[in-house]
Amino acid sequence: MIQFHSKRILIFKLKKIFLLVLTSTITLTSVPTLVNADSWWDLEMKANRTADEGKMNEAAPLLARLVEHFANEGTIGGWTNAALYSKQLGKYYESVKDYSNAVHYYEIENNYWLNAGNDWGAEDWYRAQELSMTLDIYVSTDNPVYIENVSTSKQGKLAKFEPESGLYLGMYSETDPGMGNNFYLSKSIYGKNHAIYLAYSPYDGDFPKRYADNAKKAGAGTGIQIALEPSNGLDEVKDDSHLRKWARDAKSVGIPIFLRFASEMNGNWVVWHGDTEKYIEKFRLIxxxxxxxxxxxxxxxxxxxxxxxSMSTYYPGDSFVDWVGINMYTMPYRDGQPALPEYGTSPVERLDEVYRLYADRKPIMISETGVAHKTNRDGKSHTDWAVENLDRLYEVIPKKYPRVKAITYFNQNMTTRESLNDYLLRDDPLMLAAYKSIISNSYYLDKIETGAKPDVQIGYMKAENDVRFRKQVRIVPYIRIPEVFIGKVEYMLNGSAIKSQTHAPYSLELNAGDVPEGSKLQVNVYDQAGKQVNTKIITLSSDVSVDIDGNELRAEQPLIIREGRTLVPIRTIFEAIGAQVTWDQTNMMATGSKNGIVIRFRIGDQVAERDGETVYQETPAELVNGNTMAPVRFVGEALGGKVEWDGTTRTVKILKSDSPGSITFTKVGNMCFLAKILQFLKYLFT
Structure with a gap:
């Protein structure tokens, strides 16, 4: 709820004043109980004096000793002092680009604040995550089982309106001068309709029917998200005629509604913050x-x-919640204050806590988000940074957070109040172009329907060890470095540079034919100064695939390669071609028939039968995990099909024939010499 950021600014200023007072008072009142208390006091005075003189390189080791000393006291005062000095060290090490120490002190600062009963270290904890070095590699997959597993809750059930995969595209457009609440204009402006439109509504007001009416005009499957705000406090929320009428009016519009009641309850800038029991009671009532x-x-x-x-203390319980949302913004300055820069290389870490706690059982919604490309406080443009972060936000979600099923962009220029950030896409041509390009992907759904999914289902797996793929693979790195911008990402295959990328999402596409078995793919990350700051190597291999009339053959038993020949499970391929198949356990023989053609394979025998005639296979049939495997070219041609090889994607392509065909022997491969002669004679006389 971005309307309350002005309160956050006031709270932040008060907190700074309080911490300054706290530094002096607690330091005085928590005098060490050790025998050498005077020496610790002298050390503290020396450290503070040295820091005040601007000699932080000399003060740092003294402050580090104080952090350890105060933390070991095990008291609220001790932890508070340890947190304050840890924060000071974190800021110093970040300023000199010693990011390892900066991360360390920001993280322990947060822990000390928690020990002292406060969550004042949360922002610095997030900063620690931004400064951490991370390089994860995600590879695309069209495996429907994997996609279903990562996209579905552990209960295996979809929530109300939840898509099977993909995520609903949403927008707050009320103050967009070119669109407003005319939701039907979305496609002409942004190239695509949005599935969800955000509206704010006071609790004591009527149901906002005009938003629902506008959603209907935008087309079937369009819904609204309503931020219902009890601005007079939670006591006004009662099971009375007002609430019942509001609910019946919501039902009457007949469209999907996502009701976000009293959001941002964990922040002290809203009036419904503080009393967790009352909040839970009122949410459950609604x-x-x-x-x-x-x-x-x-x-x-x-x-x-x-x-x-503190967010989890407000959770009403699974039976009262359909979706779990989160409000998060990416801005150059915290609360619009230029003295508080928030530049970082990735905004998505702010999802981690909610995702960790709830994604296994609830679909996740980014209820509000925006990336500020300009701050009206200093008038500076941050276009390059904003485009980079917009790309990262929308590109990383499908890979790292597949249970995020909806995202709503806050499309407004905050020109006169609160943080004064400009999130409005149309105010910056590059931001508008980037957004239109991103959402054109079918992963971003423009209609609400339980069980909906993209036209093309692609999932992403985090590459841990050996990675195998078929046909083509897309590789997308998830990168965090301490610097604002990533210079470039370089890809090397088996020691040779094959591509460099300088813009998010820094992806790479490879064909199966480009990747020999056991290839080493190395990903190198460079900062803008050209220094390599991270690297990762994965083993990458490609498999042969089989297409029948353009449809890929899917088999539980993977294809295998023998002497350069592709063997397929004959039951799977026979049934795909439309042939009947039987198995003779006594003679270890498989039989397939179609259109009057009968072929038989005996396990381990290079000789097969076609309509009673002896023919020779390039490779004998074999039994693998209970599956009879035979050469794909022989099977396809024996039943009258046409077989082709696509070396680019390592795909065997079979074109079926509904009429009996003649077997061809275009490859003799590694057959024995006698088999070659017999096949040649048969070729001459048939």
């Missing part, structure tokens, strides 16, 4: 009434990304 009165309403529980550690 959920109960909606279930009774408005079956087209899905309940969304949506904390803010910070403070992160």
């Amino acid at each position: 959920s109960k009434v909606m279930k009774e009165e408005a079956p087209n309403v899905a309940m969304v529980w949506s904390p803010n990304d910070v403070p992160r550690y």
